Amino acid sequence: MPTPARAAAAFFDVVIVGAGAAGLFCAAQAGQRGLKVLVIDHSERVAEKIRISGGGRCNFTNRDLDPRAPQRHFVGDNPHFCRSALARYTPQHFIALVERHGIAWHEKHKGQLFCDGPSQQIIDMLLAECADGSVERWQPCAVRSVAFSASSPDGAGAGSYQIHSDRGSVVARQLVIATGGLSIPQLGASDFGYRVAKQFGLRVVEPRPALVPLTFGGDAWTPYAGLAGLALPVEIATGSKKTRMQFVEDLLFTHRGLSGPAVLQISSYWQPGTPLAIDFAPGVDVGAALAAAKRDSRKRIANELAALVPSRLADAWVGEDPALQRPINEAADKALAGLAERIAHWEITPDGTEGYRKAEVTAGGVDTRELSSQTMEATRQPGLHFIGEVVDVTGWLGGYNFQWAWASAHACAQALAGDAS
Ligand SMILES: Cc1cc2nc3c(=O)[nH]c(=O)nc-3n(C[C@H](O)[C@H](O)[C@H](O)COP(=O)(O)OP(=O)(O)OC[C@H]3O[C@@H](n4cnc5c(N)ncnc54)[C@H](O)[C@@H]3O)c2cc1C
Incomplete structure (x- = not known):
């Protein structure tokens, strides 16, 4: 329960600012290790992002996470930074906790684990864990300022905040x-x-929206705006050679651009000004299929194409070119080859993203070179720790961001209690 205002400065072993996934988990772990912990959050309600996550079912972790190869599922200036924390607190640990609290769950695709019931179950679990650790919570409560002094009230000499x-x-x-x-x-x-990082002289990697829909402004998008609502599996890629990333996932057309898991995933790797390459029929040789149809069929090209991609997409593509609005047996080979190339390799350059309003996460953040990967403590500022999304560690869609929140919180709590391995 929130605590009423206090007149004189109270002393805590640990103050945690932020009662989200990472803050609550760290508080519970530290409290259960015997520390006197206060959590402060300026919002009315705790862990709002957990509540809305995973479509209301909280995709709380991912079984495919490999702590030995964090670069496979995490983005940041140094994805290897999260290796130690992820290895010490794995998806199995969190699954065991969830099961101890009697929360039923199921696996969706690609290792993603969701609650069977509402996300609120995870929030209730975290609050119960905090209660076990006698964690105090002030909420809603704004933090006005933070200061460090080299002396500490208990005389331990390590400084205090x-x-x-x-x-x-x-x-x-x-x-x-x-x-x-x-x-x-x-x-x-x-x-x-x-701001706190900068106050203490720590570098921050420029934040940017990630896991975010991409937009295509102006006339370039007009022919496709009518496809809003259409979803289909695609292969989507960005970058070239060493920087190339690709995903095979569902894509969703919107009024302003592209969304869906494929686009959210690629958005974390996309660099402004560079194109995306999209294959609308992954695994299908569209050129060969259209050439074969030309030999055997008198149907219109749009109808033949609709056997390979959704008919709305087929109509939009064919509708752009008069040379394609005819029976397939009358089409020029070159026109069919051009159509196949566009279906398999559509190159388009976003003009931006939908921004923080729609982004599931923020890439960038407190520079990992400023933090210990064992403890999450700032190497140049004793006693100051950063955990969760505020750090320059961004996971893929699919439960990776929560697993980072749990793992970084756990590593930090171990260190706070002096039992870091
Ligand atoms: C729509 C949506 C769906 C998502 N779904 C998933 C999913 O299914 N799986 C997954 O892994 N990830 C998902 N994510 C990402 C995930 O929610 C975050 O990565 C995760 O919540 C980060 O945890 P955190 O504790 O670092 O930060 P948060 O959970 O964002 O918590 C931060 C807390 O700090 C508080 N705070 C902020 N500023 C101040 C301040 N100045 N003073 C005091 N308190 C402050 C906030 O009120 C908040 O309570 C989703 C995100 C969104 C937006």
């Missing part, structure tokens, strides 16, 4: 920043974590 908040001031030996990224500002996202 003064946290000035709407409910009064507190002093703590350790400060954990778990305020997440900038995505979904309407749910309380703020740049607090980056």
Whole structure:
């Protein structure tokens, strides 16, 4: 239960700012290890992002995560940074916790684990774990400022943090920043974590929206705007040679551009000004199929194409070119080859993203070179820790971001309690 305002500065072993996935999990783990923990959050409700995650069913982890190869599922200046934390707290650990709380779950595609019931079950579980650790929580409560002093009230000599908040001031030996990224500002996202990092001279990798729909402004998108609502499996790629990334997932046309899992995934790798390459019929040799149809069929080209891709897409593609609006047996080989090439290798350059309003996560954040990968503590600022999305570690769609929140919180809590391995 939230605590009323206090007149004098109270002392805590740990103050955690941010009662989201990472903050609550870290608080519970630290509290259960015997530390006196306070969590402060400026929002009315805890862990709003958990509540809306996974379409309301919280995709809480991913079984395919391989801590030995974090670069496979995590983006950032140094994806190897998360190896130690991910190895020490694995999806199996979180599954065991979920099961201990009697939460039923199921696996969807590509290792993604979801609750059978509402996401609120995960929030309730975290709050129960916090209660087990006697964690105190002030919420809603804004943090006005944070300061460090080299002396500590308990005389331990390691320094302390003064946290000035709407409910009064507190002093703590350790400060954990778990305020997440900038995505979904309407749910309380703020740049607090980056500001604290900069206050203490730590570098921040420029934040940017990730796992976000891409937009295509102006006339270039007009022919495709009518396809809004159409979803289909595609292969989507960006970059070239060493930087090339590709996904085979569903793509969704929207009024302003492209969305769906394929586009959200590629958005984390896409660089502004560069094109995307999309294959609308992955695994199908469209050129050979159209050439064969030309020999055997008198149907219109759009009808033949509709056997390979959704008919709305076939109509849109064929409708753009008068040379294609005829029976397939009357089509020029070159026109059919050109159509096949466009279906298999559509190159288009987004003009931007839908921004933080629609982004599931924020890429960039506190530079991992500033933090210990064992403890999440700032190497140049003793007692200051960063966990979860505020750090420059961004997971793929599919439960990887929550697993990073749990694992970084766990690594931090171990260190706070002095039992880091
Ligand atoms: C729509 C949506 C769906 C998602 N679905 C999934 C999914 O299914 N699986 C998955 O792995 N990931 C998913 N994510 C991503 C995932 O929610 C985040 O990566 C994760 O919540 C990050 O945890 P965190 O604790 O670092 O930050 P958050 O969960 O964002 O928590 C940050 C907390 O800090 C508080 N805060 C912020 N600023 C301040 C301040 N100035 N003072 C005090 N408190 C502050 C906020 O109120 C919030 O409670 C989804 C995200 C969105 C937006």
